[in-house]
Amino acid sequence: MKRNLWLLVILPVCIAVIAATSGFWKWGKKNPLETVPTAHVQKGNFEIPVRELGKLKAEKSVTISARIPGKIIRLCKEGAEVKPGDFLIQIDTSDMVRTLQERELDHQNALNEVLKTKGELDSLRLENELKIKQTRAELDHNKGLLQETEETKARYERLLKDRLVTQAQCDEIRLKVEEKKLSVRKSELSLSVEKRKALSSEKNKSGQIENLNIRSRIQKVRLDEVRTQIREATIKAPAAGIVIFKEIWKGGEQGKITEGDQIFPQFALIEIPDLTKMNVAVKVDEMSIHLVKAGQPARIKLDADPTRLLLGKVTEIATLASEGRFWERTAPGKKYVEVVIGLEKSDPKLLKPGMSANVDIITRTIPDVLSIPLEAVITEGKQAFVYLRTSSGFEKRAVALGDKNDNFVVVKKGISKGDSVALKDPTRKTAETPSPTPLPEGPQKK
Template identity: 25%
Template sequence: MANGKKSKKKYYIFGGIGLMILAVILLVVFGGNKEQIITVQTEKVQKRTITQIVSATGKINPVYQVMISAEATGEIVYLPIKEGDVVQKGQLLVRIKPYIYEAQRNNAAARLEQAKATLRSTEAQLNKVQSDYKRIQGLYDKKLASDSELETAKANYLQTLGSYESQKSLVVQSEAALKEATENLNKTYVYAPMDGTISKLNVELAQRVLGSNFSPGTEILTVADLRKMEARVDVDENDVVLVSVGDEAIVKVDAFGDKEFKGKVTQIGNSAVSKGLGTQDEVVNFEVRILIEDPDKQLRPGMSCDADIKTETKPNVIAVPIQSVTARVDKQKTVENKSEEESQVEKPKNGKSNKPKEVVFLAQDGKAKMVEVKTGISDDSYIEIINGLKGGEDVISGPYKAISKELEDGVKISLQSKRKGEKENK
């Protein structure tokens, strides 16, 4: 009896295991054959006007500004201005203590007068010696003067002539010294080089400043013409080739909220400005200057700004949403030999690896159709299609995950309307 019970128990155990294996096999066979259906959103392909935008950040600066540094060393004894004052060209802005420079100028003037007096005396002596030399030469021609008398007269003349020429050189040197001393004295006066506003004042009355004889002098102030302002922005090296002088731009200044200023590109830098050189965060930019057409009186140098430069506009071009365009690589065909272990992957005839191609997916008869396209310019939302579409097709516009990874040619899809204001999950 015991053996009979054990046999029945084994029968139930093995029977249960068999049923479980059968159930797993049925699930794999029938469940694996179930075709996946991807829910997507579509949009009609149509013609649009696309404006390509290059965005950049930077600072507001005056078009014309002059930084004035001290050229004379000394104490500031006159400072009639303050930051924000409007000044006129030629107006006296700063006076540096002039006493030392006045003394140097007076000393140079005295030396010049002394040199000129000595020159006049030497010139008179030269005239006398020259006259004596000519007289003795005449007597010598008549055999009335000896050779020694002629040689002595000639030597005196040449010696005096040399002194005269030397004294002329001293006069020239003294004139140059006086000119230099006068110029140094004039440097103690600082005048406005242009009409404008004192945008920066770095010194105070009685402060001592250093001149620029041997090193950069003390920066005294900056005069700027605030009637003409520009945005100086840094454009990425990949985008700067799209920008041209004359391109229109919209400038937003952080301090003015959503207010927009119109402008035009006036200058594109030729030298790169690198940040984070030698690191993984290295960035190469080029400075682009944008003249603001109607600047606000409250614009100040140094304010942060953002600029959108309109580099190109194309009207009535076929366009699709930017997210509709993705990249796909052609699947490589497998070449099977007699041995499965020696299966090889077919390579392109040119020996190069397959490059990704730009594609979009169209919704046709409940399936996704992959179409290769050639793209052009783009704005924030749409991208131009140069080849591949004619217009009027239903292009799949979302979700992003389906377009970028899941969709393939011929995959079944179901359409879902995009609700107004609904954000796409990427």
């Protein structure tokens, strides 16, 4: 009797425990289909972008280079905002100052030589003028004596007719006339010689002055050259913008300019971009460049602030391709064409030259079409399928595909807007790793 009573008590309890345990296990175990990720079929405009990396650059910029060689002894801060006339670079002028002092002395000596020689020319002219006056006075005196002697000769010849003088006296007077004529000719010759000597000496002295003037002008040019070099040793900003140091060759390697660097003329040292109008330089793969056209819209996101969306348009497309370089975040060996995107708005506080950006150039927009993620497509041969979510699980559905971009593909038929499709094959076990299958050939973007 007692045994039956215990059975009546224990049996219901055991049944209840078993039922509870069974229910808990059944409740805690999830349906495997519920863990399959899905996505809704979207309908709207479908964009086909060319997605590349780019760098910000100013639409306009000024490149600063030195006009003289020398060593940088003082330098402004990189990144500083400058306005026209602000200090940028100071080149060492110690050797130039010494050269300036030497050339100032040379120029002054040349000027002194000119002044000295001009004084000598003035003295020479006075001396020559005095000699010419003396010679002319002697000539005038001899002419006067000649005239007196000729008058005496004429008187003696009249007296000879009257036999008041002898023939010998007349002959003597004639000889004196010839002597006076000879003295006059000598004086005329002396005057001519003195004039030629004066002209020659003054011409020589004037030539010396001209040579000294040329030397003085040369010294002045050399002096002005040093003064110009000293002025050019201080480089100032020609325009407003932000200071960006350029890289120069430093004995075996490239590096940004620093104090102590030896620089040479025409070296690009600093770039001052105008931050009020910025562009994005994009290296587009040569296989995709045929899709890019001027005027196409573009969306830009900065690496420094991915939450901010910038808008722009294609403004320039280079005519030649160039090989990629690793420091440009491109694949070495591949060919790229540079495309310039003009930004609609520029914020100098946010946008700085050299910033990296992700750029989507919208090459084509297909209006009002259905699209799904690429992960939802499964291909078998040339046929594409999706797994459509239904009330009882997933249904394998054949679909016709259209164009695609990096993440989505257009679906022409087979599904409807709002449908849910699996993002992985729900028939595979979780532990299985499906091998990727390419989409069937068709109008997809290559």
